[in-house]
Amino acid sequence: LDTISVKHLSKQFKNQTALKDISFNIQPGEIFGFLGPSGAGKTTTIKILTGQMHPSDGVASVLGVPTEKINEHIYEQVGIVTHNSGLYDKLSVYKNLEIFTKILNVKKSKIEEILKRVGLFKDRKKIAGKLSQGMRQRLILARAVIHNPKVLFLDEPTSGLDPSTQVEIHRLIKSLRDNGTAVFLTTHNMEEAEKLCDHLALLNNGKIVEAGTPREIRLNH
Ligand code: ADP
Numbered sequence: 174l175d176t177i178s179v180k181h182l183s184k185q186f187k188n189q190t191a192l193k194d195i196s197f198n199i200q201p202g203e204i205f206g207f208l209g210p211s212g213a214g215k216t217t218t219i220k221i222l223t224g225q226m227h228p229s230d231g232v233a234s235v236l237g238v239p240t241e242k243i244n245e246h247i248y249e250q251v252g253i254v255t256h257n258s259g260l261y262d263k264l265s266v267y268k269n270l271e272i273f274t275k276i277l278n279v280k281k282s283k284i285e286e287i288l289k290r291v292g293l294f295k296d297r298k299k300i301a302g303k304l305s306q307g308m309r310q311r312l313i314l315a316r317a318v319i320h321n322p323k324v325l326f327l328d329e330p331t332s333g334l335d336p337s338t339q340v341e342i343h344r345l346i347k348s349l350r351d352n353g354t355a356v357f358l359t360t361h362n363m364e365e366a367e368k369l370c371d372h373l374a375l376l377n378n379g380k381i382v383e384a385g386t387p388r389e390i391r392l393n394h
């Protein structure tokens with residue numbers, strides 16, 4: 174069973190085609206990268222696959238659930254990091270995670286474990302609003318994976334981060350992949366996509382113009 178299956182998906186806004194007949198599959202333990210410039214349709218795809226938007230045409234499913242049937246229960250098995258993944262800025266690093274353990278019914282011992290894994294354990298008492306951008310992104314990622322999701326959606330997870338933090342985030346994403354999580358990530362950075370992804374689709378103007386492993390795609394150029 175594919176973790177994510179997308180067949181002939183299209184999305185039409187009033188006078189704007191955001192996605193046109195896109196298809197792809199993602200397996201467990203695979204990092205699938207959606208590479209494209211701003212406006213290509215990356216965010217729209219994530220919104221459809223997380224049940225926040227309906228397609229105009231085509232079908233897609235996540236963990237066997239068709240997108241039109243996705244409801245909040247999917248969040249028990251899915252993690253999401255997008256641009257508006259806000260933190261509680263007045264609360265500590267630890268509290269920000271604790272809130273999620275309650276919502277997701279996760280053991281509190283997971284907080285310490287994930288803090289160590291993302292390298293924030295010594296900062297657990299810091300106020301989230303005072304973190305550097307890199308630490309903030311690590312906390313957002315920690316929160317998205319504290320319940321060990323089977324699927325992780327990452328919308329431009331390293332954009333705006335310094336190179337060393339990017340490397341750390343990449344390492345973390347790979348370790349999740351190695352534990353069997355299927356990762357769907359978007360980026361407009363070809364170099365990042367090549368380093369990180371097992372499979373890639375190049376998106377332009379809502380269409381997949383090329384797909385394959387980074388190696389296959391490089392050989393075609
Ligand atoms: P990306 O994430 O790759 O930057 P988006 O998925 O946000 O691209 O957008 C794809 C296209 O669809 C863009 O042309 C964008 O302006 C348009 N679009 C996105 N959301 C809407 C919306 N709610 N209404 C109208 N057009 C939209």
Ligand code: ADP
Pocket residue numbers: 189211212216256
């Ligand atoms: P991103 O930074 O992910 O590309 P945008 O800043 O383009 O996101 O879009 C922010 C929000 O505005 C999204 O919810 C998107 O669907 C919506 N949006 C984007 N383009 C348009 C548009 N042309 N008309 C209406 N809504 C849009």
